[in-house]
Amino acid sequence: MAKATTTDYNTPVQHLESVTTTGPTSFIGTVERVIFNRGLFYIAAVTVESAEFEWDTNTITVTGQLGEIKEGDHYEFDGRVVDNPRYGLQFSSTGGHAVMPKNAKELARLIRGRSLGISRPASVSRQIFQALGETAVKRLLDDPSLIETVPDLEYEIKAALRPLFEQLGYGSSTVQIIQRLKSLGFTEWMVNVIFDRYGAQTLTQLDENPYQLAVDLQARGLSFNQIDVMAQNTMQMASDDDRRLAAALLCQTQSLAEQQGGSYVDQKQVLQSCLMGLNANGQAVSSTKLETVYQQLLTKHQLYYEADTGVYPATLYQAEWSIAKRLKALVTQTMAIDEQQVAPILDQVATEQAIEYDDIQRAAMTKALTNSVMLLTGGPGTGKTTILNGIVQSYLKLHADKGEANIKLVAPTGRAAKQINGVTGIEASTIHRLLGLTVDTDPEMMLETGDLTQLNGDLIIVDEMSMTSTRLFATLLAAVGKDCQLILVGDVDQLPSVGPGQVFYDLLNDDHLPQMRLTHIYRQASDSSIIPLAQRINTGEVDEDFFAPTPANKYARRQFVPAQATNVTTMVGKILQLYQNQHQQQLMDMQVLTPFHAGPSGTIALNQSLQALLNPPTATKPEWAVNEQQVLRVGDKVMQTVNDADRNVFNGDVGIIKTLEGNSVTNGDSKAKFSLKMTVDFDGQEVEYERPSQALALQLAYCMTIHKSQGSQSPVVVIPLLAEQFRKLGQRDTILHRNLLYTAVTRTSRALVMLGSPAAFVACAQSPTVYRATSLGERLLAVWDETNENQATPGQAKNKLSSETLSEPSRLTPALVEAQAIDPLIGMDGIKPGGE
Numbered sequence: 116m117a118k119a120t121t122t123d124y125n126t127p128v129q130h131l132e133s134v135t136t137t138g139p140t141s142f143i144g145t146v147e148r149v150i151f152n153r154g155l156f157y158i159a160a161v162t163v164e165s166a167e168f169e170w171d172t173n174t175i176t177v178t179g180q181l182g183e184i185k186e187g188d189h190y191e192f193d194g195r196v197v198d199n200p201r202y203g204l205q206f207s208s209t210g211g212h213a214v215m216p217k218n219a220k221e222l223a224r225l226i227r228g229r230s231l232g233i234s235r236p237a238s239v240s241r242q243i244f245q246a247l248g249e250t251a252v253k254r255l256l257d258d259p260s261l262i263e264t265v266p267d268l269e270y271e272i273k274a275a276l277r278p279l280f281e282q283l284g285y286g287s288s289t290v291q292i293i294q295r296l297k298s299l300g301f302t303e304w305m306v307n308v309i310f311d312r313y314g315a316q317t318l319t320q321l322d323e324n325p326y327q328l329a330v331d332l333q334a335r336g337l338s339f340n341q342i343d344v345m346a347q348n349t350m351q352m353a354s355d356d357d358r359r360l361a362a363a364l365l366c367q368t369q370s371l372a373e374q375q376g377g378s379y380v381d382q383k384q385v386l387q388s389c390l391m392g393l394n395a396n397g398q399a400v401s402s403t404k405l406e407t408v409y410q411q412l413l414t415k416h417q418l419y420y421e422a423d424t425g426v427y428p429a430t431l432y433q434a435e436w437s438i439a440k441r442l443k444a445l446v447t448q449t450m451a452i453d454e455q456q457v458a459p460i461l462d463q464v465a466t467e468q469a470i471e472y473d474d475i476q477r478a479a480m481t482k483a484l485t486n487s488v489m490l491l492t493g494g495p496g497t498g499k500t501t502i503l504n505g506i507v508q509s510y511l512k513l514h515a516d517k518g519e520a521n522i523k524l525v526a527p528t529g530r531a532a533k534q535i536n537g538v539t540g541i542e543a544s545t546i547h548r549l550l551g552l553t554v555d556t557d558p559e560m561m562l563e564t565g566d567l568t569q570l571n572g573d574l575i576i577v578d579e580m581s582m583t584s585t586r587l588f589a590t591l592l593a594a595v596g597k598d599c600q601l602i603l604v605g606d607v608d609q610l611p612s613v614g615p616g617q618v619f620y621d622l623l624n625d626d627h628l629p630q631m632r633l634t635h636i637y638r639q640a641s642d643s644s645i646i647p648l649a650q651r652i653n654t655g656e657v658d659e660d661f662f663a664p665t666p667a668n669k670y671a672r673r674q675f676v677p678a679q680a681t682n683v684t685t686m687v688g689k690i691l692q693l694y695q696n697q698h699q700q701q702l703m704d705m706q707v708l709t710p711f712h713a714g715p716s717g718t719i720a721l722n723q724s725l726q727a728l729l730n731p732p733t734a735t736k737p738e739w740a741v742n743e744q745q746v747l748r749v750g751d752k753v754m755q756t757v758n759d760a761d762r763n764v765f766n767g768d769v770g771i772i773k774t775l776e777g778n779s780v781t782n783g784d785s786k787a788k789f790s791l792k793m794t795v796d797f798d799g800q801e802v803e804y805e806r807p808s809q810a811l812a813l814q815l816a817y818c819m820t821i822h823k824s825q826g827s828q829s830p831v832v833v834i835p836l837l838a839e840q841f842r843k844l845g846q847r848d849t850i851l852h853r854n855l856l857y858t859a860v861t862r863t864s865r866a867l868v869m870l871g872s873p874a875a876f877v878a879c880a881q882s883p884t885v886y887r888a889t890s891l892g893e894r895l896l897a898v899w900d901e902t903n904e905n906q907a908t909p910g911q912a913k914n915k916l917s918s919e920t921l922s923e924p925s926r927l928t929p930a931l932v933e934a935q936a937i938d939p940l941i942g943m944d945g946i947k948p949g950g951e
């Protein structure tokens with residue numbers, strides 16, 4: 116073997132021509148250095164000792180899901196030599212296992228390599244083999260406590276060796292787990308998820324009840340059907356096995372609750388849909404058998420049923436109860452600060468902030484500072500953020516001894532957290548981050564294991580509270596100590612959380628919880644017509660005239676342009692181009708919002724057409740074909756779709772691709788390989804993407820769904836809504852309700868263009884918000900009733916924003932817009948690009 120030393124593992128090595136890629140093969144070597152590790156995946160430099168293929172250097176870079184490997188240990192790796200376009204020839208491993216010492220000499224080498232502080236490894240190894248025989252190592256791996264039986268070994272040596280054998284045994288079992296899961300058809304990613312959940316117990320769990328994997332890991336993307344196919348075909352489980360039926364019921368209840376957004380679902384629907392699914396391939400599970408298993412689940416409290424509501428997944432049932440109980444515990448604590456102390460502080464803060472708070476705003480701030488729990492809601496521009504800041508500044512003065520560290524500002528999204536940080540100057544984070552939940556951490560697991568970061572004596576302010584789901588709020592409250600103060604801020608008329616629940620709405624309906632609704636609108640400049648529009652949408656008091664085509668100057672900040680499915684994409688494009696060319700609006704300041712991903716005005720179609728129009732390909736502009744549907748190129752507006760706290764970029768953050776380098780290579784196995792480096796500018800913060808897998812978190816963002824836009828604003832918002840979306844989908848079961856439109860129109864901070872069919876806008880605004888099937892209101896009532904204090908029923912009617920008559924609209928035709936004869940650029944007078 117020729118010597119060619121290289122320690123820079125990032126620089127490709129020049130190999131002899133005869134060294135090429137191989138088919139399945141293996142080699143034995145010692146791990147010299149772990150270059151990268153995440154979960155079970157490793158990249159390691161390994162010294163080659165004996166190989167079944169020709170290799171010409173001392174070391175080889177091994178990549179793959181290897182279980183746990185240790186520098187200095189001896190392994191046999193299976194896999195193949197591949198030509199990585201960036202790093203050259205490497206060993207892509209399908210698995211590896213530690214080569215265990217077969218004699219005293221090899222054991223001594225292992226002990227020496229581990230730096231255990233054992234001064235005589237050779238004689239210790241000999242003693243072990245003498246005492247335990249030829250199979251000493253195997254026996255010790257099976258039962259590390261056998262080390263205690265080796266005579267004449269000092270206590271310290273035994274204490275150092277026992278964990279070594281425990282860890283070696285664990286390492287080899289990890290390899291077995293990976294191999295077994297792969298043989299059952301799980302992808303590498305699923306192997307990681309499963310191992311992450313069960314660790315060393317994976318195979319035991321799999322053999323005891325494979326269906327439990329679907330129950331536990333449904334939220335992380337493992338479906339009942341995936342497990343069912345494997346269990347029925349590979350593990351030959353009977354189709355009417357109780358474990359199969361139980362998992363089907365648990366998974367189906369959970370997924371119906373997720374789809375419908377409530378905390379309970381209809382019992383009949385659960386049972387019928389389960390039966391259909393269980394018998395989909397000709398199986399013959401009887402309804403009687405299914406009902407028996409269902410009863411067992413109720414008895415074991417894995418599901419709950421209430422006659423006047425329905426079936427609850429246990430997590431949601433328990434989460435609602437736990438929210439009610441913990442809030443009661445918080446509310447009943449006595450506060451050290453009273454109104455007399457607060458009044459002069461508010462005056463001081465008002466002077467410092469140069470603002471005259473109105474009576475309701477002052478009352479809201481006083482309530483927040485003198486109560487342990489306080490809920491603050493209000494429509495756009497009513498001063499929620501201003502009051503939130505006023506509360507923070509007043510709290511700092513009232514509690515000068517505690518300081519900023521005592522205030523925890525949080526929001527359900529990273530983007531919303533950044534915004535409150537900007538206003539208050541105090542660090543803000545996502546709720547997940549505050550609690551120490553990582554992206555992949557299951558909040559329920561954290562509740563079970565008690566791993567949550569505990570909060571004591573803190574002031575916790577949650578902004579954008581309407582986006583917080585039942586489970587996340589229950590998790591937050593589980594971490595909040597009884598001596599904490601909690602302030603929840605949001606606009607209750609916006610869309611509820613993506614996950615099940617409508618926590619903020621339910622809490623505001625409980626009169627026991629101190630709360631305030633801000634109604635006076637401050638942002639309503641004399642020329643603004645967006646807030647009155649939002650108010651009218653909120654009450655449903657709109658008709659077609661209200662959305663009829665309007666001339667440029669009718670309303671200062673909003674405009675309606677008719678469009679149909681056939682021309683909607685062209686029209687949206689032209690409107691953005693007008694804003695871009697005539698008012699120098701940047702891509703970042705214009706946002707198209709739509710209800711759906713699919714269809715002629717869905718995000719997919721619009722993003723493709725807007726990219727072609729606003730950032731077309733050129734010979735010199737680098738681009739990356741992510742897949743057949745999506746190309747990313749320099750200059751594109753993109754959105755991050757996963758949270759990455761380490762790099763301070765969060766799901767929903769929007770930016771512009773600044774640089775993109777890399778090359779596309781087609782390898783022998785005909786799969787395109789790609790090396791990639793990309794920089795995205797997120798509002799002045801540049802984030803690097805160094806691998807295709809990282810960049811897969813990016814999506815085009817010229818257009819996004821209204822749901823995704825929650826918690827952010829843009830100077831120019833364009834909303835297409837077509838009549839076809841109603842005819843096809845039917846009004847009742849869709850998401851096209853007034854809170855969707857209300858959320859969309861309130862995303863603009865300057866100008867709004869609605870386009871499509873007036874009838875569609877009217878239908879949406881007139882479709883009352885469908886409240887979710889939750890029981891949090893009843894749970895709160897029950898916990899208050901328990902002490903017979905102030906019995907109360909949850910209020911049914913929400914406070915309504917006062918409405919305002921809107922003036923008659925008149926005409927703006929597509930032809931005029933297309934001919935650029937009329938400027939639809941409302942709200943741009945005297946405005947420089949980039950903001951207010």
Ligand SMILES: Nc1ncnc2c1ncn2[C@@H]1O[C@H](COP(=O)(O)OP(=O)(O)OP(=O)(O)O)[C@@H](O)[C@H]1O
Nearest residue numbers: 471472473494495496497498499500501502637638
């Ligand atoms: N008492 C007040 N006097 C004068 N201006 C005020 C007052 N309260 C709020 N404002 C102003 O009104 C505008 C809107 O306030 P703010 O941004 O706090 O409202 P918001 O409810 O958070 O709105 P949104 O939900 O749309 O973000 C801001 O420019 C703010 O400075």
